[in-house]
Amino acid sequence: MILDNGLKIMSIDATDLFRVEVESTKNKKGKEIKVAKEIVPSGLSSYYDYYDESKDEILHLRNPQLFKMKLDSSMALDELGRVIADRRMTKTAFFNVRRKLATDQVVYLTFKYSSFRSTLEDDKDDKGKVKKYRVDGKTKETIRYMIYDKEDFSFKIDDIEYVRWCRSGNASRQGKCFFINKELVHTMNLFTDCGINPKKRRINLASFEAYRALLLSHKTANLDIRPENILLIKDVKSVFKDKVMYVGLKDKKLFTEEKEMTIENKIWDGQSLIDKSLMGDYQDKGMLLLRHKFFKSCCFNSNIQQWFKDNHITDVSQLNGITTAKRIEDIKFITTRSSIKYCKFGDTESWFYDWLKQISKKNIPFGIVKYEKPTKYFGGKLVRTHYQILNTLQITKNKITELLQQTLDYIELLRKDPLAMYHYCEATSDDEDSDLMMNVKADVIYRMMKLNMSFKDTKLYKHLAKNVIESIRADIKCGRILVNGNYSTVLGNPIEMLQESIGKYEPETTIVGKGNIISTAFPQKQLLACRSPHITMGNIYLPHNTENHLVTTYINMTDNIMVINSVGENVLQRANSMDFDSDQMMIVDNDIMIDAAVKNYDKFLVPTTDIEPDPKEEEYTAKNLAKLDYESSENLIGQIVNLSQVLNSKLWHEMNKEEPNQSYIDRLYKDVCQLSIMSGLEIDKAKKTLIVDNKNELKEIRERYKSKEDGKIGYPMFFKELGKKGNYDSKKTYIFYNTTLDMIGDEIAYKTMTVEGTEKALHKILRKPDIKSRDVDKDKIKAVLELCEQRAKDDKKLGVEKTQLGKSEYNRMRKQTIENFLEDLAEIKMNQATLYTLLTSKDAEKYEDYILQGLLELKSSTLKKLVKTDDTTPTLVEDAAGDIEIYGIKHKKSEVA
Structure with missing residues (x-):
């Protein structure tokens, strides 16, 4: 099957x-x-x-x-x-x-x-x-x-x-x-369970349950890797001292202090190198995230065999690791213990060979979970920022105006030029992580204009286009602004990994160099990088982009892969407990943002911890599993991130005063650093046993900043946009802070968003069938409207829960909501008379986008017969000689799409 x-x-x-x-x-x-x-x-x-x-x-x-x-x-x-x-x-x-x-x-x-x-x-x-x-x-x-x-x-x-x-x-x-x-x-x-019987031994339940579920991850394809292809090398740590904002644990309570401490970085934690020849149909990709039994690793496209040849490695006896291979030409996959989770549960002596036997059973291939992708914005040249990074930058009012100018110019173009709107909707109607059209309003504009360019003259177009532009404005208020940049998967010290495979790595040496990265997408200059969740100022990373001959010779880079160094520098904790199992960083090449980051880069120490999860082992019983699953479900990550941004806003507001209170600023920063560490602990608690009472710690921090007058904490104004798109939460008090996001909201608040053009009724682009009352099925019209009403409720509920769910779970649930809607709609077969009556009825006006998107996605022949088609819609294409400039990129009007 x-x-x-x-x-x-x-x-x-x-x-x-x-x-x-x-x-x-x-x-x-x-x-x-x-x-x-x-x-x-x-x-x-x-x-x-x-x-x-x-x-x-x-x-x-x-x-x-x-x-x-x-x-x-x-x-x-x-x-x-x-x-x-x-x-x-x-x-x-x-x-x-x-x-x-x-x-x-x-x-x-x-x-x-x-x-x-x-x-x-x-x-x-x-x-x-x-x-x-x-x-x-x-x-x-x-x-x-x-x-x-x-x-x-x-x-x-x-x-x-x-x-x-x-x-x-x-x-x-x-x-x-x-x-x-x-x-x-x-x-x-x-x-x-990879041959592990948890009922016969005490076991760390959180880790075991997380790793046995790796095989549930959605896979896009299979990849054959034979046991003899694999070389296991040891994980290498870089140990060094650094002055940090240390978050520690004493008597089961967190405390925060400035401290010089010893830091240990696993310099290729969770990553593997895979020879290009082993990647099958994916040789053009820079990385593949692979899964198998108790195995999870981000595998980067490399020239392993060429490395062996260039270093005169001709026999497996010359390798520095464990393998079952007899011939050197079979070694095409280099990994470490950190990728093979079985090592935590297997026999001390034979675990690697036992794991190889497990993955070899029935010749089951590895599953490809994902690979790196460019953003959907202008061919991957631009990236959308988020409130977390912007609210950790001290950008002045005049620089905010400058930062927003290209976006405001683009909004003006979208308001006035339907072809620009068509081009925008063509690019953004889908979601980066889904094959479904998730952006309903943009999807309807794109598909309807593709059928009939005159759709731009309808009242529905103006309504949808205005909603698209209003959505862009709401996104801006939430810190979502397009700038030059991308999301890149992080690859740590790959040449050192190759050196270790042949016993030539010298501890604490680095090929890339401290403070440097290698990215083919950007010029050699200073860049700004951050990972999500990005909590505070000490999480900002300002590396210099460089070139390196060894890296480009043996690593097959793409524009969405970045090589970083974690030898002797605290970059992993700076990026909020980053590792190399497919973690991404947003890289930005924007001088305004970079200058703002540089201004305070040395003023805020990196939040750092050495808190380890509870290693306790328990019996595998129904009672213990119920307790684990219940505690995992009480997730606080949304509350932690939100409170951190409140404190960041208060911090900038104080720093922007003529006479700031430094002791208050220091107190704020210590608390927000603690929240940074708490966010990492909270994210990991599904796979690690938490020893910190985050709920109580969160409550204590929140209590410190409540107003003595009304007992409320005072949220920044931009919070009313997050999740609820402009609706105030009556339980919260909103205050304007001198912080980047509130100043952005103030800048964009009164800009004109109206869409220019005529307002013809939708039926002007429809062919009116010969309608007899007996041909109109009112029950089906009612069923469609009820279906749309339920869809609207589901969408609203998901929107409210978006922050708590997290991006991947939100996208999965949103995709499921749309698929369920389409399946239900497909069951309602409508003739032309019924569909025409529905589309032109007053009751359907507020659901026209749902109805049209659903029918377009289902390739409804009835709708196709109703819509007058003209096949004359051109679009905009990138052209250096074009006369339309969008975010500094020249475009021209194309021939008919």
Whole structure:
């Protein structure tokens, strides 16, 4: 069974597994009310009854509302398909739900609620919503214990008993977990657990659960690497002293102080080198992020065999490492212990050979998770900044005006020239991390103008274009500004890694040089770099871009790879606990930002820590797993990042005064450095056992800065834009600070955003069919509108949760929301009369973008017949001789697209 396109599975909340038994009683006023008595298994089914009029019979079909989750193509999914096929379960385990392949063998369980829905027919409120009851003693935590511990509660759906299987790192931060058919769990665990039996030993649960889930990562392709291709070399540390802002732990409490301390950098932590000849169809890529059993590594395109030849290495006996190869020409992959997570759990003496045996079973290839990509902005030449970096720069008011000028000029062009808007939407209608068109309004403009250029003259175009421009303005207020730069995957000291492979590396020496990087995308000059999350001023990195013959000879660079040095310099902690397992840095070549960074570069010490995770080992029990998953779900990263930006704003506001209070500034910076370290600890707690009470530490810092008058902390004005696009949070107090982001907001606030042009009705570009009232299906129109209303609610909810979810999980959920919408819309077949009536109705006006995007994505033949097509829409193309300049890049009008 080939499952390359993923698989639909059930997604349910834990409380859906229960029903509430209620009893009638009387309140103090003598009124009869219903109260929750207890909860019992709900008897949830994946089927629903459907009356088929044509056959005059009731059909039992899979409920598409339950199958809203997609299990992406992955190594684990490949194995699930093999296991099901081997057991001859294919006909029952796989089925279609709305023409998409699905299974009931895996369930995605969420833990959102601590209250339970009533199942009584008449138990609804005045708005028709099913009432919820809170049952005494039943919280998110206790519900999880009940489900994990089968003695208290048997979790069954359609006679299949499900048991906890595993959870990915992103899912664990929201408390989500995969459950699997009990009959399959043992075999699947043999695959994911790499031969480790956690029930026979005490184990570090956080690490084990994180590493066994590596095989759930979405893969784009496979790559064959044989055991004899691999050379294992040792991880090398650079040890040096530096003066830092040290965050330490004493009596289980954090403290922060200036200190000269000894720092240890793993100079190629999490990275590998792969010979170009081994990369198959991906030889033009600079890196491949690979997965296998208990293996995760960012593998950089290298000329390993050429290195051996140039250094006269002709026999494996000359190598400085461990390998099973007999011939030197077989060595095409160099890695270290830090990439092979099995080393933490395997036998001390034989772990490497045991791991090779595990990955060799069934000749299963490595999974390619991702490779480096340029940004989507102007051919990868520009990058979009974020509020975290801008709010750590002390940019003056006049320089802010200068920084924004190209963006404001571009907005003017978008307002006045529909072709410029068409060009913008063509480039930004999709998302960098998705093959779906995520930017709905931009997508509709692009696709409709491609069909008919006259779409630019419609009222809908003006509405959508204004929304696009308003979205750009909101982005600017949130610090998202296009500047010259890119995102580059970080490669650490690769020549030293090659030297180590043949025993020629001399400790504490560096080929690149301290304070230098190598990037082919930029000239040789000083650049600004930062990693996300970027918390404070001490996280800014100002390297010099250089050239190096050894690097360019043996490393096949692309513009989105950067070589850095971590020998003898505190760059890894400066970049907020960076390593080399595919971490990226935003590199900016913008003189205004660089000058602002240089101004304070030596004033703020790097936040640094030596706090290690708790190495404790526990029994692999349902109780301990429930505790781990619950604690992982209580994620504070959003709160930590937000508070850090509040303190940064207060710090700049104080520094910009004529007579700043230095002791207050020092106190602020110490606290924000502590938040920087806390952010790293919080991110890692899904795979490492946390020994710091971040919740309490966060509370104490917040309390220090609350106003004595109203007890509120005083958020900067730009926070009202983050996540909620201009909506004030009534629980917060907003204050204008003399900080970069608030000054940017002030600069952009009153700029004209209206779109020039006519306002014809949409029907002007539609062919009106011969409509008879009997041909218009009002039920289908109502169904589409209800579907759009639900989509709008889902989008709004996701927007609010965006910061907490993180980029990758937000994109996954957004993609899933769009796919679910498209599947539901595809079920509503409309003839021309019905669709024309829908598109021209008053009720559909606020959902026209959803409807059009959905139908365009589904390649609706009905819509295509309705829209008048002219195929005359040109676009803008980059041309040095062009007369239209956008961000310093010349463009001209092209021929018809």
